[in-house]
Amino acid sequence: MEVVGLILLGALMLASSIGVIAMRNAIYSALFLIINLVSLAVFFLVLSAQFLFVAQILVYAGAIMVLFLFTVTILNPPSDVLFGGTHRTQYVLALLFGALFGGILTYTVATNAINGARGNYSAQVAAVGDIQAFGTQLFTVYLLPLETTALILLVGIVGAVVLGRHVAEAPAPRRTYKLQFFTDTTAPPGDLPAKQEAMPTPPPNGAEQSESQKERVGT
């Protein structure tokens, strides 16, 4: 019964990974990748990595894929043309080398039995459980990589903020405000002018630039 479940899970993972690379619509690829990530999380659960099961769903399927979907929706790419005419040689070569690489990897894995000496964590894992052994290892032996990943995340945040700034295409022209006095020739000099209006001078280019200025200001 478990074998059937594992085979189905592997088939789901393979089908979804083929779906990622073979879809024309980018959103369909993202949804197939979500299926792939969740099936991988179930594999983590089968392999007794319970923390990774939760972390995979929270981080990968929950945060990174949401980011991908936001980006796909913002960019709104047109439907790709798979196997276009100008790149046919590249496609054939890529498939060939991909199949060759996959074949070499699969052959190596299938013919070599992985015999490893079991580490000295069996007793510890049996005593405290999988997650506590993982956490103890993470915070004692691998503390420096953990803090370095925190630094990496900080750099990523700063980079995203810097890259997401709005950079103006051209320096904004200086807006000069001129008071235009409505001088009535019939009024005696020295009196206050009849109508006094202060308005920004219209840009010399006409209406187009003012629209772009408005767009930049956001009114």
Add this chain to the structure above:
Amino acid sequence: MDLTTYTLLLSAIVFSIGGIGVLIRRNPLIMFMSIELMLNAVNLAFATFAHQLNNPEGQIFVFLVMTVAAAEAVVGLAIIISIFRSRRSVDVDELDVMRG
């Protein structure tokens, strides 16, 4: 075929599918998704060896890879958005000058 060999085979096949996806797709978003596929295949291999050798260090490496992949996805997508925001089409073949 035991569990270790089965998941390692899956990891190898998914990795090569991701590699093919990077090579044959021209949309930068789908290329990024194929890179994530490859990273996840490697994560599966790490977790398999953690299970085989009964050593939680493999799971720790998965955790670190996941974190680095998150940071890389953030910065990479920000770069893609800032490049392709003003263009009509998303096609990496059109990025042939460094001036952008």
